[in-house]
Amino acid sequence: MPVSLADLLSPAGQDLLARAEALAGGDPLRAAAQLRTAGTPPELASEALTQAALRLKGRAKFGADADGMYFTRAGLEQATRASVSARRAARLAAAGVRSVADLGCGIGADSRAFARAGITVHAIEADPATAEIATANTAGLPVTVTCGDATEVDLSGYDAVFCDPARRSGNRRIFDPKAYSPPWDFIVSLTTRPAVIKLGPGIDHALLPATAEAEWVSVGGEVVEAALWCDRLAEVPRRATVDELQMTGAGDREAEVGEVGRYVYDPDGAVIRAHLVAELADELGARIADPTIAYLYADELRATPFARGYTVEEVLPFSLKRLRAALREREVGRLTIKKRGSALEPESLRRQLRLSGSQEATVILTRVAGAPVALITQPAPAA
Ligand SMILES: C[S@@+](CC[C@H](N)C(=O)[O-])C[C@H]1O[C@@H](n2cnc3c(N)ncnc32)[C@H](O)[C@@H]1O
Known part of the structure; x- marks a missing residue:
């Protein structure tokens, strides 16, 4: 049955x-x-x-709300977590949006958030079983769910449209926007109207329309999505939202290049993906030490939610022998290995280092002015 x-x-x-x-x-x-x-x-x-x-x-993703929701496995994986959809909905409501067409609503996580922010929603979903679930998940809210093809909906009556295209085929994640559903051409056609389009964090900047705002969102240190804010909804070229905090900027500036300093900062992934490293460098009074690598260096420590800070204890031109000797001398038995701009494989390096000792350290493998280096560091105290 x-x-x-x-x-x-x-x-x-x-x-x-x-x-x-x-x-x-x-x-x-x-x-x-x-x-x-x-x-x-x-x-x-x-x-x-x-x-x-x-x-x-x-x-x-949904806290205690999940206990009253219905899911498919794929629908849950693709659904926007509640904190992110609530913030998006609040921004739309603050922009005066009162009605939204949710084009490919999945299990209805974003539709719920829009409706809870006071926005009337027409949610369209191609898959009948998923549409049924979206209906159950939005019961009692001002949401109408229709099972159908989002590309055929007349969009003229809505203040804004939202589209979170399927980025999966079976169990595989799709990275090529051309394989999204609804299709990329349709998504591009939405960008000339007040629209919000959710995209994978790895989206190629070259594909983004120049007039749209592109936002990258990270939660608990993980970059979870990019979103395009189009037409009158665009406020700035680039935005990084890190948990509840935001940084904005042009996204086309280069940070000043200089020396390694007393402190090294590892910027949040949303800041890096939004190309806001130069703006963060300004905030921290910091510089990069290689024109292509997003570690920031400074001589004084400043508190920031947009990066993790480390105290640099030693800078070594990279050599396995020298690194091993330096860690031995420091009696480091527990090591965190971070890297950017290095082809080394951390776990194989860890084996080759043959660590022993009671101390802990973080080694950062990177490049300074093009040359490979290992930085021996400790997490910086809260500034
Ligand atoms: C990423 S999910 C949406 C998730 C949703 N934003 C949420 O948070 O629950 C994308 C959905 O779009 C649907 N979809 C794909 N192409 C569609 C189309 N042409 N018309 C309507 N729905 C479509 C898929 O079936 C899938 O459920």
Whole structure:
């Protein structure tokens, strides 16, 4: 018997889901057997257990809200986490947007956030089962979900459009925008109207329209997405949003090149991807030591949420022998290896270093004026 979401939404289905949730996280075979002993058809028991497991996983993106949501595995993976969609929705609402067409709404995570920010949403989703889930996830909110092709929707009646194209095919992640769905040509056609387009963080800057604002977002140190803000929604050329804090700039400046200093900063990935390293260098009174590498150096330590700071204890021209000797002398047994601009493979280097000792250090493998160096560092104290 094929199972539909409606089976789970019925009172008996809700009861089953509650029992599945109580068993989630334990032995899956035993949980399935326990649900089936109550006379539940195996397919329904299996669907309830899948939903319960996905809700548990969904807490990382949606917190306690996940416990009232429905997911597909792919839908959860592609969904925007709640903190990011809420901030996006708040910015749209602040820009006066009252209605949005969500073109390819998936399980409806962004639609929920728009609606919660007071925006009326028309959500369009090509996959029927996913559209059903989006409907359930937006119940009670000003959201209408339609199952259909987003490229055929008349967009004239909306204050803004949002498009988060599918960047997966089966289990594979797609990096080539030309393979996105809805297709890239359609996405480009949206950029001449008030639109927000979510993209993979690795998007090629050359593909970005000159008039759009491009934002890179990182959460807890991981760059999770890029977003294009188009037409009147664009405020600046480039923006890096690091957790709740933002840095903006032109995105086309080069940081001043100089010497290694007492401190080295490793900028957040969103700052690097947004090409805002020069702006961060200004904030920190810092410089780069190689024109192509985004480590920043300074002689005084300044507090910043946009980079991690390290105290430089020693700068060595790279040589395995010299690095090994220096770490031995410091009795370093636990080593964090960071690198940028080095082809060395950290784990194989770690084996070759044959570390022993009670001390800890961070080695940064990089280049200074083109030459390979190893910096022996310690995480800097909070400035
Ligand atoms: C990345 S997901 C959207 C995730 C959503 N923003 C969220 O946070 O839940 C993209 C969705 O677009 C849908 N899609 C792809 N091409 C489409 C098209 N031409 N029309 C409508 N939906 C489409 C896919 O089925 C997929 O569910």
